[in-house]
Amino acid sequence: MFKTKLLIGTVLLAASLGTMAAEWQALPGKAPEPADNPTTPAKVELGKMLYHDTRLSANGVLSCNSCHNVMNGGEDNRSGSIGVKDQRGGRSAPTVWNSAFNSVQFWDGRAPSLEAQAKGPVTNPIEMGMKSWDDVVARLKAMPGYQAAFTAAFGPDSISADNAAKAIAAYERTLITPNSPYDKYVGGDKSALTEQQARGMQTFADVGCVSCHSGPAFNGPTLPEGTGFYQKFPANDNGALEAMYNFSADLGRQAETKNAADAHLFKVPTLRNIALTAPYFHNGKVQNLEDAVKIMAKLQLNKDLTAEQSADIVAFLNGLTGEFPKIEMPRLPAYANKAFPAE
């Protein structure tokens, strides 16, 4: 059962007190899972196959892994991903690593779960370009290897979009990176962070970053699955930064809900592995992490950081790079003696 812990009150109190010690939490060793999709080895294996299978795209070249690459930081280091027919995406692909600790998915939170998110890019015409999940299911059903894998995970005659999404989500729930230097530090090993990193950790709290970037995943309070934690970005107007980075072109959550009150609201992303996931912000316009830190302080907290403060925070953020699990490549089923259909 997904645990509900409403910490918003605590976080707001901590933010207002400024220098109060933040509630530092290590990343759990296991991601939460919903009651209607418990993680099993068979689901994980099937999900891994689907996640890495380029036949879930119209051109047979793109898979989930293309934009959310588990061989590195879990995304593609781009401001906009490349989709079928060389089209470009509108927002920077978020990392898959530790996405299991987000209560909603996508920058605008429009997917209430990993299962819901998994379906989106496959049929997005500028991403993987399949006309519908019916076409995906037809491809999967044509492959005896997938028949067997779905049966193992969900029982006979179980190939469906919903089950494919459940399997992919189950795989994603294994994509977590605990045991960062920060985790070891809060676990008691005071040598795990350098002096500068520890100083940066305190600065991160004192300046107020932790008022939003809190919790084990540094993405806000732990909320029920489907309930997002959003912040307005930018929170403050700044003509110079807007001219340079054009953050306000994107309406964020309002584009999804059509509610003017949701203008420029974005889901607060995780900071884990942030050193690996340049470029930064929803539009991926900021290449450098230290610039991103200074911009956040200015736009969100209306503060100008000193050179020492920003350097220390960056050092601390580097301490959020976790341990990556070894992953065996899936063996993908043969396409039953046929060429790839979408010539």
Added chain:
Amino acid sequence: MFKTKLLIGTVLLAASLGTMAAEWQALPGKAPEPADNPTTPAKVELGKMLYHDTRLSANGVLSCNSCHNVMNGGEDNRSGSIGVKDQRGGRSAPTVWNSAFNSVQFWDGRAPSLEAQAKGPVTNPIEMGMKSWDDVVARLKAMPGYQAAFTAAFGPDSISADNAAKAIAAYERTLITPNSPYDKYVGGDKSALTEQQARGMQTFADVGCVSCHSGPAFNGPTLPEGTGFYQKFPANDNGALEAMYNFSADLGRQAETKNAADAHLFKVPTLRNIALTAPYFHNGKVQNLEDAVKIMAKLQLNKDLTAEQSADIVAFLNGLTGEFPKIEMPRLPAYANKAFPAE
């Protein structure tokens, strides 16, 4: 030292005698390696990183694995691969599996080694699209993770195109699939092939397929690295088949050597894992393996197979699907806190 065995004489004799028992050979458990690039674990690990790293392409989406996918049959099941800017390749990507047993690479044999082949697609404007290997080397040098991996494989300050190619080739030499049902059969397990498959194996010899598709890799005699085994395709004219499949549009080796005597010569490809690598022939125009078998008999040997003969040969060819090794995903180095450069 790469062993030299000139079997051309033997093969021609066998072909002329027709029904002579063919020399059936199992796949060795280890691929041959050249004296100037012995396989080492550090090279294999580096080669695996490079092979799967999409930053070796201009758009950051394509890697060697995109078109030669080790998670399945070692290629992309396409008549022409998709390159940068959605361009299409001219010939069907050959499988990487067991390519270490080819004495030359590419359909036209223009690369005398795996090392030479590895460099080609990276700078091919319709494939991975890098302007030059200098640009690739610059990207690699910017990543501390690659500095370390090259040092482990080749010593300090060793990042170069040649060493990258050597590492990729070393990784490819681990991509072999011994222990197919056929291998077990010729190793003594007479139950390893079905009755139909064993009958198909005899038919494969009797009809004359083995006159070219001989040896442990079914790609001809074992020749010194750099010396290719070529055949004219089509060997015989057939208006109906040419109208349907347009095989003769491709000049094969002549396009490379500019020598009219080389018109329509192609390297004889392996038949191992052929059941997984539709579509067939250099232009990938034939989807179905049984059609391919009948076409080969007609165009190369001027024979019309009976329905039983072609079905039996197909059954035998399915017995050439080998055991695939478990492969751990490489952990790719961070791009040093930067976005992907080619926006």
